[in-house]
Amino acid sequence: xxxxxxFSAGPSCIFEAVLQKAANQMLNYQxxxxxxxxxxxxxxxxxxxxKECEARLRRLMxxxxxxxxxxxxxxxxxxxxxxxxxxxxxxxxxVINTGQWTKKAIAEHLKLGEVKVIASSQADNFxxxxxxxxxxxxxxxxxxxxxxxNTIYGTAYNYVPETNGKPLVADFSSCILSKxxxxxxxxxxxxxxxxxxxxxxxxVVIIKEDLIKEKPELPSMxxxxxxxxxxxxxxxxxxxxIYMCGLVLEYLEETIGGLENMQKINEQKAxxxxxxxxxxxxxxxxxxKEDRSIMxxxxxxxxxxxxxxxxxxxxxNGFVNLKGHRSVGGMRASIYNGMPIEGVEKLxxxxxxxxxxxxx
Amino acid sequence: xxxxxxFSAGPSCIFEAVLQKAANQMLNYQxxxxxxxxxxxxxxxxxxxxKECEARLRRLMxxxxxxxxxxxxxxxxxxxxxxxxxxxxxxxxxVINTGQWTKKAIAEHLKLGEVKVIASSQADNFxxxxxxxxxxxxxxxxxxxxxxxNTIYGTAYNYVPETNGKPLVADFSSCILSKxxxxxxxxxxxxxxxxxxxxxxxxVVIIKEDLIKEKPELPSMxxxxxxxxxxxxxxxxxxxxIYMCGLVLEYLEETIGGLENMQKINEQKAxxxxxxxxxxxxxxxxxxKEDRSIMxxxxxxxxxxxxxxxxxxxxxNGFVNLKGHRSVGGMRASIYNGMPIEGVEKLxxxxxxxxxxxxx
Numbered sequence: 001x002x003x004x005x006x007f008s009a010g011p012s013c014i015f016e017a018v019l020q021k022a023a024n025q026m027l028n029y030q031x032x033x034x035x036x037x038x039x040x041x042x043x044x045x046x047x048x049x050x051k052e053c054e055a056r057l058r059r060l061m062x063x064x065x066x067x068x069x070x071x072x073x074x075x076x077x078x079x080x081x082x083x084x085x086x087x088x089x090x091x092x093x094x095v096i097n098t099g100q101w102t103k104k105a106i107a108e109h110l111k112l113g114e115v116k117v118i119a120s121s122q123a124d125n126f127x128x129x130x131x132x133x134x135x136x137x138x139x140x141x142x143x144x145x146x147x148x149x150n151t152i153y154g155t156a157y158n159y160v161p162e163t164n165g166k167p168l169v170a171d172f173s174s175c176i177l178s179k180x181x182x183x184x185x186x187x188x189x190x191x192x193x194x195x196x197x198x199x200x201x202x203x204v205v206i207i208k209e210d211l212i213k214e215k216p217e218l219p220s221m222x223x224x225x226x227x228x229x230x231x232x233x234x235x236x237x238x239x240x241x242i243y244m245c246g247l248v249l250e251y252l253e254e255t256i257g258g259l260e261n262m263q264k265i266n267e268q269k270a271x272x273x274x275x276x277x278x279x280x281x282x283x284x285x286x287x288x289k290e291d292r293s294i295m296x297x298x299x300x301x302x303x304x305x306x307x308x309x310x311x312x313x314x315x316x317n318g319f320v321n322l323k324g325h326r327s328v329g330g331m332r333a334s335i336y337n338g339m340p341i342e343g344v345e346k347l348x349x350x351x352x353x354x355x356x357x358x359x360x
Numbered sequence: 361x362x363x364x365x366x367f368s369a370g371p372s373c374i375f376e377a378v379l380q381k382a383a384n385q386m387l388n389y390q391x392x393x394x395x396x397x398x399x400x401x402x403x404x405x406x407x408x409x410x411k412e413c414e415a416r417l418r419r420l421m422x423x424x425x426x427x428x429x430x431x432x433x434x435x436x437x438x439x440x441x442x443x444x445x446x447x448x449x450x451x452x453x454x455v456i457n458t459g460q461w462t463k464k465a466i467a468e469h470l471k472l473g474e475v476k477v478i479a480s481s482q483a484d485n486f487x488x489x490x491x492x493x494x495x496x497x498x499x500x501x502x503x504x505x506x507x508x509x510n511t512i513y514g515t516a517y518n519y520v521p522e523t524n525g526k527p528l529v530a531d532f533s534s535c536i537l538s539k540x541x542x543x544x545x546x547x548x549x550x551x552x553x554x555x556x557x558x559x560x561x562x563x564v565v566i567i568k569e570d571l572i573k574e575k576p577e578l579p580s581m582x583x584x585x586x587x588x589x590x591x592x593x594x595x596x597x598x599x600x601x602i603y604m605c606g607l608v609l610e611y612l613e614e615t616i617g618g619l620e621n622m623q624k625i626n627e628q629k630a631x632x633x634x635x636x637x638x639x640x641x642x643x644x645x646x647x648x649k650e651d652r653s654i655m656x657x658x659x660x661x662x663x664x665x666x667x668x669x670x671x672x673x674x675x676x677n678g679f680v681n682l683k684g685h686r687s688v689g690g691m692r693a694s695i696y697n698g699m700p701i702e703g704v705e706k707l708x709x710x711x712x713x714x715x716x717x718x719x720x
Contacts, residue, residue, distance in 0.1 A: 238561025
């Protein structure tokens with residue numbers, strides 16, 4: 001066994017072929033006789049890398065021409081501030097609260113304006129995604145903010161909220177590239193790369209051009225306009241992370257064959273796990289069925305000691321990082337794009353054995 | 361020839377042994393059976409990596425205990441704003457203007473307060489570093505800001521400005537780790553990693569603890585206090601870049617044998633190049649001798665066409681990225697830690713041949 005099955009919530013597993021290619025190119029990228037890490041970001045070789053990365057993302061996600069793609073730093077956490085800094089006018093935002101990541105976004109927004117939580121599943125431990133209708137949207141809000149996939153709770157939007165003409169801003173950190181997405185349904189999509197796109201330290205923002213405004217009062221590094229005008233080269237971008245993201249996108253396009261195929265694989269993986277959980281007498285998934293995430297699958301035995309034992313024995317058997325987030329406990333299997341089907345099949349076999357031994 | 365001699369100003373050359381180790385560990389780090397890129401930043405294995413990286417930096421630079429080391433994102437460009445956001449009280453700052461990077465820092469500072477340029481070499485094309493004395497420091501400034509090594513012009517501070525008790529803040533992006541540094545002479549040192557520390561996308565801040573203040577009004581990602589309180593783990597840090605930085609530091613400690621040795625090597629490299637430039641009839645270095653940088657060596661022939669020809673022929677011979685910054689023209693050899701002595705020796709041989717052919 002040279003590799004474990006890594007169910008980490010992020011950073012997480014990357015396609016093995018991508019890592020192998022990166023290893024092979026580490027000292028000499030395509031006869032440039034240097035590592036991508038060593039390249040000037042202004043060199044022709046590197047410019048080709050970042051442009052190809054953007055082109056692949058545009059093709060895979062079918063991003064319309066009137067959207068800009070920005071390669072930034074600082075993770076989703078910095079976007080929680082950059083979004084209001086750049087998009088607020090009335091300084092009022094509507095948020096659908098679906099867990100810790102919307103709560104963190106709310107906390108940062110509150111430093112800059114008002115937040116109205118128009119729906120929340122907090123009272124039910126964020127076990128579902130609230131249904132929002134047009135009439136719930138505030139007349140004077142600048143935008144509506146959602147988290148598309150909730151890593152900690154294992155929930156996801158399986159519908160697009162109607163926003164009554166207000167811009168829709170969505171955190172796609174833990175589901176981007178997991179299936180086709182109608183980008184036009186959103187005005188700003190952002191994602192930390194470290195789940196489905198590559199290494200931590202890269203943040204991708206896909207933003208409708210008419211939302212990008214001159215903001216001379218902002219620090220340059222926090223202005224979407226400055227990054228857009230400079231094609232993400234206002235300063236030195238995280239060059240190697242963008243290269244790795246490009247390799248992941250190449251794999252998705254050329255080996256997987258696009259996001260429709262990726263979706264089939266992801267739905268197959270999720271079905272294997274959820275079908276077993278629904279039939280299991282030991283393990284239970286606490287999420288409302290129609291709001292289940294295909295990326296993060298949470299489960300509990302109902303017995304904390306048994307949960308601990310499961311996590312420990314799973315690790316011994318090569319299934320690692322199955323511990324649930326410290327705020328909710330239990331288990332969580334993050335089955336991002338990089339997790340092969342056989343990883344999920346073998347995990348379920350292991351869970352069945354564990355159930356046979358421990359269900360009394 | 362499998363590798364070129366890469367004189368890029370940054371991102372730039374990395375020790376070959378470091379790249380080789382990274383390639384070897386890409387799919388399986390120390391029997392973890394996963395890539396460092398795939399590791400949860402909260403895992404024990406990764407925690408050991410970031411802690412060891414910090415410990416090595418502290419040992420190498422002899423960082424006093426009352427200084428925090430922060431691993432951040434956004435490059436020097438984001439520090440141009442984070443520094444005033446976190447350190448300003450009177451909203452007044454003294455700056456010594458030594459080139460484009462202090463000018464950029466000034467522009468960002470001006471969005472947040474007043475800037476007094478207490479000395480500048482702009483009138484002389486930034487070909488020297490002004491000498492600043494105590495009496496030039498403003499009584500009411502919050503800190504004095506300098507750029508320790510000026511990448512574009514090839515100048516460096518070979519003295520520590522006396523600041524009359526005001527904190528001294530220094531951009532060390534292009535000289536950190538090039539030689540021993542008395543950290544106590546400074547109150548805040550920062551550096552983008554992409555010259556002497558590793559890949560782009562990591563920024564290191566070394567800050568005296570008593571400068572770190574609670575700033576609840578700031579976005580969390582822009583608060584030194586929040587990053588310090590969370591040991592650079594407030595959000596997902598650029599995990600792979602920190603790992604690479606750790607490998608560079610390991611090489612400096614265990615193979616080079618510390619910064620005193622690194623200094624000797626760097627001074628030897630610089631001497632080879634400057635001695636030749638001083639003796640050359642074709643090439644000329646425009647910098648005031650006592651302010652010369654040992655990291656970035658600029659030179660011109662005085663003939664733009666000949667400069668172009670030199671850059672072109674050098675590239676054909678495996679000496680790449682010798683073109684000077686677009687704002688100044690001519691040539692620049694960045695000879696960071698990762699450039700071996702033989703790279704400089706061979707470059708000088710090549711320059712001599714070029715001079716013989718083209719000096720008339």
